[in-house]
Amino acid sequence: MIQIDHLIKEFDAGIRAVNDISLHVEAGEVFGFLGPNGAGKTTTIKILTTLLRPTSGTVTVAGHDVLEDPLAVRMSFGYVGQQSGVDPALTVLENMLLQGRLYHLPKKKIEERIKTLLQLFDMTGREGQWVGSLSGGLKRRLDIATALIHEPKLLFLDEPTIGLDPKSRADLWAYLRGLNRDEGMTLFLTTHYLDEVDQLANRVGILDGGQIRIVGTPDQLKDSLGQDAIHLTFDEPITEETLAAFRNKDWFKEVIQQGEAIRLYLENGQQLLPKVIQWVDSLNLSAKSVLLARPTFDDVYLKYTGKNWLLADEAAEEDWGGWGGSKNNKWAKKWADKAGSSKSEWVEGPESEGNQDWKKWAGQGAAQWSKGDHDPKAVSDQQEADTKHSPDPEKEHTEDSRTADSSEPAWKKWGDQANSEWSSEESREPVEEKPEKKVAKSEDAPAKAEADSEEPWKKWGGQADSNWSSDKKSGSGQNWSEGGEQPQSEWPKDDLSEKSQDASTKDQKE
Amino acid sequence: MLNFISDTRYLFFKYLKLTWRMPMWTFFGLIQPLLWLVIFGQLFKGLSQLPQFPEGDYVQFLAPGVIVMTVLFGASWSGVSLLRDLRHGVMEKMLVAPIVRSSIVLSRLLHNGFTVVIQVFLLIAVAAVIGAGFPKGQGVFWVWVVVLLLAVGFSAISNALAMFLKQEEPLVVMGNMLTLPLLFFSSALVPAAFMPKWMQIVSRANPVTYGVEAVRACYHGVFQQPFWIGLGFLTVFALISVIAAITTFQRVE
Numbered sequence: 113m114i115q116i117d118h119l120i121k122e123f124d125a126g127i128r129a130v131n132d133i134s135l136h137v138e139a140g141e142v143f144g145f146l147g148p149n150g151a152g153k154t155t156t157i158k159i160l161t162t163l164l165r166p167t168s169g170t171v172t173v174a175g176h177d178v179l180e181d182p183l184a185v186r187m188s189f190g191y192v193g194q195q196s197g198v199d200p201a202l203t204v205l206e207n208m209l210l211q212g213r214l215y216h217l218p219k220k221k222i223e224e225r226i227k228t229l230l231q232l233f234d235m236t237g238r239e240g241q242w243v244g245s246l247s248g249g250l251k252r253r254l255d256i257a258t259a260l261i262h263e264p265k266l267l268f269l270d271e272p273t274i275g276l277d278p279k280s281r282a283d284l285w286a287y288l289r290g291l292n293r294d295e296g297m298t299l300f301l302t303t304h305y306l307d308e309v310d311q312l313a314n315r316v317g318i319l320d321g322g323q324i325r326i327v328g329t330p331d332q333l334k335d336s337l338g339q340d341a342i343h344l345t346f347d348e349p350i351t352e353e354t355l356a357a358f359r360n361k362d363w364f365k366e367v368i369q370q371g372e373a374i375r376l377y378l379e380n381g382q383q384l385l386p387k388v389i390q391w392v393d394s395l396n397l398s399a400k401s402v403l404l405a406r407p408t409f410d411d412v413y414l415k416y417t418g419k420n421w422l423l424a425d426e427a428a429e430e431d432w433g434g435w436g437g438s439k440n441n442k443w444a445k446k447w448a449d450k451a452g453s454s455k456s457e458w459v460e461g462p463e464s465e466g467n468q469d470w471k472k473w474a475g476q477g478a479a480q481w482s483k484g485d486h487d488p489k490a491v492s493d494q495q496e497a498d499t500k501h502s503p504d505p506e507k508e509h510t511e512d513s514r515t516a517d518s519s520e521p522a523w524k525k526w527g528d529q530a531n532s533e534w535s536s537e538e539s540r541e542p543v544e545e546k547p548e549k550k551v552a553k554s555e556d557a558p559a560k561a562e563a564d565s566e567e568p569w570k571k572w573g574g575q576a577d578s579n580w581s582s583d584k585k586s587g588s589g590q591n592w593s594e595g596g597e598q599p600q601s602e603w604p605k606d607d608l609s610e611k612s613q614d615a616s617t618k619d620q621k622e
Numbered sequence: 623m624l625n626f627i628s629d630t631r632y633l634f635f636k637y638l639k640l641t642w643r644m645p646m647w648t649f650f651g652l653i654q655p656l657l658w659l660v661i662f663g664q665l666f667k668g669l670s671q672l673p674q675f676p677e678g679d680y681v682q683f684l685a686p687g688v689i690v691m692t693v694l695f696g697a698s699w700s701g702v703s704l705l706r707d708l709r710h711g712v713m714e715k716m717l718v719a720p721i722v723r724s725s726i727v728l729s730r731l732l733h734n735g736f737t738v739v740i741q742v743f744l745l746i747a748v749a750a751v752i753g754a755g756f757p758k759g760q761g762v763f764w765v766w767v768v769v770l771l772l773a774v775g776f777s778a779i780s781n782a783l784a785m786f787l788k789q790e791e792p793l794v795v796m797g798n799m800l801t802l803p804l805l806f807f808s809s810a811l812v813p814a815a816f817m818p819k820w821m822q823i824v825s826r827a828n829p830v831t832y833g834v835e836a837v838r839a840c841y842h843g844v845f846q847q848p849f850w851i852g853l854g855f856l857t858v859f860a861l862i863s864v865i866a867a868i869t870t871f872q873r874v875e
Contacts, residue, residue, distance in 0.1 A: 161718050186720040195711025201640050213632040214719040216625060258715075 113139045113266055113298045114160065119169035121155050129155040131322035132169075137300060137315075139265065142292050144313030145302040148417060152322040153302035154194065157270050160300070161191050174266060187215070189266040190259030194274065196251050198258060200244035204235065207243060208258050215262040222261065229257040233287060249280025253287065260291075267291065269301040273308060285311050306409040318416045325416035333412045338365040340381025341411055342388060343403040345373045357395060363388065368414055372400075375414070377407060626722040633716075633729035637703075641737055652741055655692040656748060659684060662811065663752065674815050685746075685754035686837035687810030690830055692745055693738050693769055694804060697776035698797040700734045701784030705793065724868045727781060731864060734777035735770045742769050758843030764853075765840040771856040772833045778863035782870040810834045829859045 114137040121130040130152040137143045145153045158164040160173055162182040171178045174188035198207045205226065212222030230236045233253045243251065252272065259267060269288075273281040289312065291297045303309060309316045310330055317327040326333065350369055358367045358374065363384055366377040378384060381404050392399055641648060663681040670680045677683040707713040716726055742765075750756055757765045780797065787793050805811070807821060808830040814822055825831045832852035839849040 163714065163717055183720045186718055189718075191715070191718040193711045193714045195709065195714070197711035197715040199636075199640075199707075199712050200710060201643060202636070206636075206639070210632060210636055211715070211719070214629065214716065214721050216628070216720070 113137050113174060114300065115172040117170045119159065119171055120167045121159060121164065122167040128322050133324055135317060135324065137298065139298050140296050142299040142312055142314045144309035144316045145319055146304065146309050146316055147319035148304055151319040153319055154270055157268055157302055161189065161268055162186055187262065188264060189268055190264040192255050192259050192269045192272055194270045197255050198243050198251060202243060203239065204241050204243060204254055205239040207254065208261060211258040211261045217262060225261050229260055233257045248276050249283060252276060252284055256287065266298045269299065271303055272301060273305065288312060306413060310409050318413065320417040330409065334407050334409065337407040337411055337415065338377040339379045341405050341407045342376040342381060342385065343373060343405065344392065344399045345401045346397060347400050348372065350374060354395065354397065366415065375411065626725050629721040629725035630729045633725060634732050637729060637733035638736065648737060648741060651696050652744055654695065655688045655745055658691065659688045659749060659752060669812065674813065676813055679753060681752055681754050685749040686841055687834050689742055689745055689837055690772065690810055690833040691805055692741055693772045694776055694801050694830060696738045696741060697734055697773050698780050698801050700730065700777035701780035701793050702790055704730060704781050704784045705790050723872060727868050727871050730781060731774045731777050735773040738773035739766060739769055755841060757840040760845060761840030761843050765837055768833055768836045768853065768856060771860045772829065775829060775860035775863040778867035782867040785870045804828060804830045808834055829856060832856055
C-alpha cells in the first residue's frame with residue numbers, strides 16, 4: 113500500500129526533518145508512527161499525502177508515485193489532519209456534500225455515501241447540526257467520515273486523538289479498529305501517545321530525529337527488552353563506574369539510566385530480584401525504591417529515543433505553548449468528575465508527575481477504556497435514557513440537551529475556555545458538583561434558578577447552550593446566522609487551533 | 623478544465639454560504655465608509671468653495687472616493703479568511719482532494735468581488751440619499767466592472783500576502799500599512815490638482831487613482847479616453863495580482 117525508499121526532506125535552513133526513511137506498509141495493516149514532536153512524523157505524512165514534496169527518495173502510495181501522479185494518489189487515500197478540517201460554519205451535511213463534490217462524485221453517490229458513513233459513525237440525525245457546535249470527539253468522527261467519502265482503501269491520521277478527552281479517544285479507537293476489521297482499511301497514523309499505538313497498531317515504527325529507530329509489532333518491541341523490568345531509584349546520582357558495573361553484569365539484557373533512577377531489563381525477574389537487591393547492596397549502594405514490572409511501551413520508547421515518554425510529552429507541551437497536555441488533563445479531570453466514577457488514578461496520574469504512577473495509570477486506563485471500546489453508543493444511550501427520566505422536559509430542556517447531545521457537549525468546551533481565564537480552582541468546583549445538582553434539579557425544578565444565581569458563569573454557559581440546542585432541535589443549523597452568536601463561539605476555538613497551527617508549523621520545520 | 627470550473631463553482635458557493643450566514647459582517651464593513659462619507663463630507667465641505675475644485679458639492683466628489691475605499695478596505699481583509707481556513711485545517715483538506723488547486727484561489731477572489739459588489743450597491747444607495755446622485759448612462763454598468771476589477775485585484779494581493787506571512791497579525795499590519803497610503807496617494811479625498819507635484823506623480827502609478835477616476839466618470843456619465851485607459855490599467859492590475867496570488871499559492875507547500 114505504501115512504499116517509501118530513502119526518503120529525505122530538507123527544509124530551507126538545510127535541516128533534515130526526515131533523514132533517509134525506508135518503509136513498507138501492507139494493505140490491511142494498521143501502522144503507527146510513534147515519536148516525540150519534531151521527530152518528522154507530520155512531515156512524513158505530509159509527503160505521503162502530497163502536501164509536501166520530497167527532497168529526494170521515492171514514495172509510492174497505492175501504486176502511484178507521489179511526484180509523478182499526485183492526483184491518483186489523492187484519490188486513493190483519506191486524510192485526517194491534526195486540525196479538524198471540517199468547516200465549523202457549515203452543517204454536517206454541507207461539509208460532507210462539499211467533500212463529495214471536491215472528489216467529483218455524482219450527487220447520487222454522495223448521498224448514498226453520506227448515509228452509510230453517518231450510520232457507521234453513529235451520527236445519523238445530526239445532518240443539520242452546525243459543526244461549530246459539535247464536541248471535539250464528534251467533530252473528529254465527522255472528520256474521519258468526510259475523509260472516507262470517496263471510499264478510499266487507505267486512511268492517514270495525523271495525531272487523531274490529540275486534544276480529546278479519554279472517553280472520546282477510546283470511542284475513536286473503536287471506530288478505527290472497526291474500519292480496519294470490517295472494511296479492511298489500511299490505517300497509517302502518527303501519534304505521540306504510547307497507549308494509542310499499543311491499542312491500535314499491528315506494527316509500530318519509532319521515529320526520532322527524522323530517522324526510524326525500529327519497526328515491529330508492539331509485542332516484538334516489548335519482548336526485545338526481555339520479560340521483566342526492574343526500576344531502581346537511588347538517593348544520589350549514579351556514577352559511571354556503577355553504571356558500568358550494571359552493564360557488565362550478565363543478568364541484564366539492557367540497562368538504561370535516567371538521573372538517579374536506573375532501569376534493568378531481564379528474563380526471570382521474579383527469581384532474580386532478591387539476588388539483584390543483594391548484589392546492589394554489595395556495591396555499597398542503597399536503593400531508595402525497587403519496582404518489578406513488565407516492560408511497557410514506555411521502556412521501548414525510552415530505549416530507542418532516549419526519552420522518557422512522560423518527559424518527552426512535557427517537552428512537547430512547552431512546544432505547544434503549554435496548552436496541549438495540560439488541557440487534556442483538565443478535560444480528563446472534568447469528564448471523570450462529571451461521570452462521578454472512581455477513576456481518579458488515571459486522572460491524577462499525569463498531574464502527580466511521578467514516573468511510576470503514570471504506568472499504573474496507563475494500565476488501569478487501558479483496562480477501563482477497553483470496556484467502553486466495544487460499544488461507543490452505550491454512553492449516549494444512557495444519556496438518552498436520562499432525558500426520558502426528566503419530569504418536566506420543558507424546563508429541563510437546556511440541562512439535558514447538554515448531556516444528551518454528546519459525550520462532551522459543546523458548552524463544556526466553552527465553559528473551559530471561559531473558566532480558564534478565572535482561577536481554575538474556582539471553575540473546577542462547580543463542575544464537580546454537577547451530577548448531583550442535575551439529579552436534584554430534575555426532581556425539584558425551582559432549585560435550578562437558585563443554583564444559577566449562585567454561579568453567574570454557569571448561567572451564562574447555559575444560556576449560550578440553550579441557543580445552540582434550540583438550533584439542534586430545529587435541525588436546521590440556521591438560527592445562529594441571525595443572532596450573530598457564531599463569531600463569538602468561534603473565537604475561543606480559534607485560539608486553540610491557532611496554537612495548534614503554530615505547533616504544526618514548528619513540527620514541520622523541525 | 624471542466625473540473626476546474628466545477629471546483630471553482632462549488633467552492634464559490636461554499637464561501638457565499640459562509641457570508642450569507644454572517645450577513646452582519648457585510649454590513650459592518652459598510653459602517654466605516656458611511657462614517658467617512660458623513661464626517662469627511664462635513665469636514666471638507668469648504669473645499670468646494672475653492673476656485674480649482676472640480677465639482678459643485680464635496681459629497682459628490684467624495685462618494686466615488688469612498689466607494690473605492692470600501693473596495694480597498696474590504697478586499698484587504700480577504701486574506702484573513704484564508705488564514706482561517708488554514709488554521710481550521712480546511713485548507714489542508716482541500717489540498718489533499720484531487721481538485722485543481724488554483725480553483726481554491728479563484729473561488730475566493732470571485733467571492734470577495736461578489737461581496738464587495740453588494741456592499742457598493744448599498745453604499746451607492748446611501749450616498750444618493752446624502753446627495754451624491756447616481757451613476758449616469760453607461761456608468762450604471764461600468765461602475766460594477768471597475769469595482770469588481772479593483773476588488774479582485776486587491777483581494778488577490780491580500781491572499782498572496784496571507785500565504786506568504788501565514789499569520790494574521792502581520793497581515794493586518796501590512797494591510798493597514800498599504801491601504802492608507804494607497805488611499806491618500808490618490809484623488810479619492812482631494813482633487814489631484816491640490817496635491818504637491820511629487821504626490822501627483824506617485825498617484826499616477828496607483829490603481830486606486832484609476833479606480834476613483836473611473837467611478838467618477840461613471841457618476842458624470844462621461845466616457846472618454848482617460849476612462850478607457852483607466853479601465854485597461856485596472857484590468858492589467860487585476861490580472862497580474864491574480865496570477866501572483868495563484869503562483870504564490872502553488873509555490874507555498
